[in-house]
Amino acid sequence: MKSKKSNTSKKKYKSSSKTNKNILEEIIRVDHAGEYGATRIYDGQIFIFGKNSKIGKTIQHMADQEQEHIETFEKLIINYRVRPTALLPLWNIAGFALGASTAIMGEKAAMACTVAVERVIGEHYKKQSKLLKDDQKKLRSTIKKFEKDELEHHDIGIAHDAEKTPGYSILSSFISLGCKAAIAVSKKV
Numbered sequence: 001m002k003s004k005k006s007n008t009s010k011k012k013y014k015s016s017s018k019t020n021k022n023i024l025e026e027i028i029r030v031d032h033a034g035e036y037g038a039t040r041i042y043d044g045q046i047f048i049f050g051k052n053s054k055i056g057k058t059i060q061h062m063a064d065q066e067q068e069h070i071e072t073f074e075k076l077i078i079n080y081r082v083r084p085t086a087l088l089p090l091w092n093i094a095g096f097a098l099g100a101s102t103a104i105m106g107e108k109a110a111m112a113c114t115v116a117v118e119r120v121i122g123e124h125y126k127k128q129s130k131l132l133k134d135d136q137k138k139l140r141s142t143i144k145k146f147e148k149d150e151l152e153h154h155d156i157g158i159a160h161d162a163e164k165t166p167g168y169s170i171l172s173s174f175i176s177l178g179c180k181a182a183i184a185v186s187k188k189v
């Protein structure tokens with residue numbers, strides 16, 4: 001009798017500490033997509049500024065971290081056998097176009113793009129780490145580390161006068177909305 005009781009409580013503990021499979025797959029799919037998009041945004045900005053310019057070097061530091069993020073998710077996509085989003089070709093073009101077009105508008109606008117994107121991604125990672133249970137401790141700590149990197153990128157943008165871009169609030173809301181839409185579809189499609 002006694003052992004039966006402890007079995008039940010063990011089972012209960014197990015089910016509450018296990019991450020929902022669909023949620024787990026969506027997390028890996030959307031993060032892979034997002035990190036890919038981030039590398040393309042910074043590629044677009046560096047293409048315009050050149051990697052040897054002062055701003056180019058600052059962006060390169062963030063791009064290097066995005067490279068580490070995408071490589072991690074490329075491994076996770078394989079290890080967890082998750083189908084990548086079918087929209088990667090779109091994020092390839094859209095990410096580069098967003099990066100290049102904001103860079104053409106100037107250094108502050110490029111940084112405004114960084115602030116908007118990284119704020120959305122930072123919040124997105126924060127929400128995700130709450131969805132991951134104890135069976136995904138390693139993934140949860142990876143996401144927490146990346147969240148920290150993204151917030152650092154956000155702060156770099158602020159420190160480079162992103163908010164002084166003419167039309168900052170319109171540009172920022174436009175980019176935030178686009179990122180949120182990209183997140184919503186990349187989970188599923």
Ligand SMILES: [Fe+2]
Pocket residue numbers: 035038065066069146150
């Ligand atoms: Fe990232």
Ligand SMILES: [Fe+2]
Pocket residue numbers: 038062066118149150153
């Ligand atoms: Fe980032």
